[in-house]
Amino acid sequence: MRARPILCLIFVLCIVMFYPVTAAEQSAALLETNASTDQISPEKPDQPLSTVGNYNATLRVYVIEKLTYRWWDNLSNWYRNAMLSFAIDSAISIPLEGTASITATWNGNDHTYTNDDGTGSYTFGNIVESNIMVVAALFNADPITSYSDDPPGSPFNAYLIDASAAADMGETGSDNTSGGYTHTVLLEKATRVGCSNCPTTAAVLNYLEELGTYNFHYVSMVYQPNPAARSQVYSYNLAAVPTCYIDGGHGVAIGGSYESDYYTDPMDAAGHREVADVDLEVSLTWLGNATIQVDVEIANHQFYNSAPDIPATPAGPATGVSGSSYEFTASTTDLDGHQIYYRWDWGDGEISDWVGPYASGATGAASHAFPAGDFDVKVQAKDDYGDGDESDWSTVSSISLLQRGEVNGDGNINVGDAVYLINYVFKSGETPEPLDRGDANCDLSVNVGDAVWVINYVFKSGSAPGCY
Numbered sequence: 004m005r006a007r008p009i010l011c012l013i014f015v016l017c018i019v020m021f022y023p024v025t026a027a028e029q030s031a032a033l034l035e036t037n038a039s040t041d042q043i044s045p046e047k048p049d050q051p052l053s054t055v056g057n058y059n060a061t062l063r064v065y066v067i068e069k070l071t072y073r074w075w076d077n078l079s080n081w082y083r084n085a086m087l088s089f090a091i092d093s094a095i096s097i098p099l100e101g102t103a104s105i106t107a108t109w110n111g112n113d114h115t116y117t118n119d120d121g122t123g124s125y126t127f128g129n130i131v132e133s134n135i136m137v138v139a140a141l142f143n144a145d146p147i148t149s150y151s152d153d154p155p156g157s158p159f160n161a162y163l164i165d166a167s168a169a170a171d172m173g174e175t176g177s178d179n180t181s182g183g184y185t186h187t188v189l190l191e192k193a194t195r196v197g198c199s200n201c202p203t204t205a206a207v208l209n210y211l212e213e214l215g216t217y218n219f220h221y222v223s224m225v226y227q228p229n230p231a232a233r234s235q236v237y238s239y240n241l242a243a244v245p246t247c248y249i250d251g252g253h254g255v256a257i258g259g260s261y262e263s264d265y266y267t268d269p270m271d272a273a274g275h276r277e278v279a280d281v282d283l284e285v286s287l288t289w290l291g292n293a294t295i296q297v298d299v300e301i302a303n304h305q306f307y308n309s310a311p312d313i314p315a316t317p318a319g320p321a322t323g324v325s326g327s328s329y330e331f332t333a334s335t336t337d338l339d340g341h342q343i344y345y346r347w348d349w350g351d352g353e354i355s356d357w358v359g360p361y362a363s364g365a366t367g368a369a370s371h372a373f374p375a376g377d378f379d380v381k382v383q384a385k386d387d388y389g390d391g392d393e394s395d396w397s398t399v400s401s402i403s404l405l406q407r408g409e410v411n412g413d414g415n416i417n418v419g420d421a422v423y424l425i426n427y428v429f430k431s432g433e434t435p436e437p438l439d440r441g442d443a444n445c446d447l448s449v450n451v452g453d454a455v456w457v458i459n460y461v462f463k464s465g466s467a468p469g470c471y
């Protein structure tokens with residue numbers, strides 16, 4: 004009967020897969036755990052974004068050994084992408100639309116770690132040019148405070164990542180938006196020598212890296228025995244090992260799951276976040292003698308633009324005659340000094356195109372011929388920054404238009420108007436008020452032709468008095 008031992012073996016494996024295993028040899032506070040995939044919350048906060056003021060962040064550049072021979076995991080695999088220390092770990096502040104260039108040199112001889120058993124202190128003075136790369140990341144300075152996901156009960160301040168970029172020796176790498184991401188995601192894997200579940204996580208991450216489908220970099224933070232990695236992962240209130248911190252803790256994947264979704268789901272969630280609009284580029288140069296030079300270029304594309312103030316009430320005539328063109332003017336200012344376009348709502352169903360640009364504070368003008376009636380004219384401004392930010396519409400200026408050709412004031416155009424005009428032209432009769440009301444054919448004079456126009460309109464289906 005072989006069934007019983009097999010069942011027992013399956014039972015034991017199930018225990019290992021689904022229950023955290025306490026193994027705190029090195030640090031009593033840490034527990035070692037396998038995966039429990041239901042711990043990832045689907046609800047993740049976005050970084051609160053500010054478009055006013057400088058872009059503030061911490062720039063970290065991880066010096067990485069692509070395949071380290073210093074430390075190995077429980078399956079005697081050397082760690083891939085092992086962080087040695089930071090070449091840069093400093094606060095930056097870049098004005099809106101500003102750029103920054105940051106250069107640092109890093110000498111492996113200046114950085115040490117001590118083995119677990121205290122047997123010896125080592126430097127990174129023996130690094131090999133071809134085995135070194137760097138990853139740069141911008142951690143937004145505005146944290147999500149006391150973030151605790153997961154596990155509950157281990158809160159930390161999550162400084163989420165806006166951009167990351169990696170460079171091999173002699174090369175330059177950039178943050179990018181491939182894979183539909185807003186930026187390149189950074190995954191920090193907290194691991195340590197002697198961690199029994201860590202090889203699982205390493206195997207999946209190595210697979211995902213080789214797959215090349217996901218827009219991410221991953222760094223092995225071998226916090227035991229490396230003090231530089233330790234200080235970084237402890238800032239996340241590390242509660243278990245292995246733990247993957249995705250984009251500064253936006254996603255926290257605890258344990259050694261074999262399922263790639265366990266890591267790629269939070270990577271996708273982080274990669275689709277809205278992030279600060281910044282470019283990040285990093286270059287790596289070998290200077291010899293275990294020394295590298297790192298050059299970082301950051302461009303802050305964040306800007307703040309204020310729309311022009313609402314223009315004052317348009318200035319223009321209060322009365323007129325239909326068909327004549329009347330000019331209206333308006334002005335406003337743009338806080339940023341941008342040039343200004345105006346467009347006009349004439350109140351008769353017509354809205355003008357944008358007219359301009361004018362200097363901020365200068366007077367804009369446009370003319371319009373109205374039909375007869377009462378109309379409310381208003382104006383709107385927009386600046387010339389980018390697509391332009393628009394003000395609200397101004398208060399209105401009213402204009403009343405009398406019907407051209409309707410001179411005797413009875414409200415209709417008929418033979419009485421023709422008689423009125425003939426009397427004016429030939430018999431010193433009353434003058435039309437205003438005079439151009441009598442200019443039925445809009446030729447800028449009032450004469451017998453206007454009377455003829457009215458007669459043609461009334462008796463012969465001619466065109467209505469107007470300006471054509």
Ligand SMILES: [Ca+2]
Nearest residue numbers: 309339341386
């Ligand atoms: Ca503006």
Ligand SMILES: [Ca+2]
Nearest residue numbers: 413415416420
């Ligand atoms: Ca009339």
Ligand SMILES: [Ca+2]
Nearest residue numbers: 442444446448
């Ligand atoms: Ca005329």
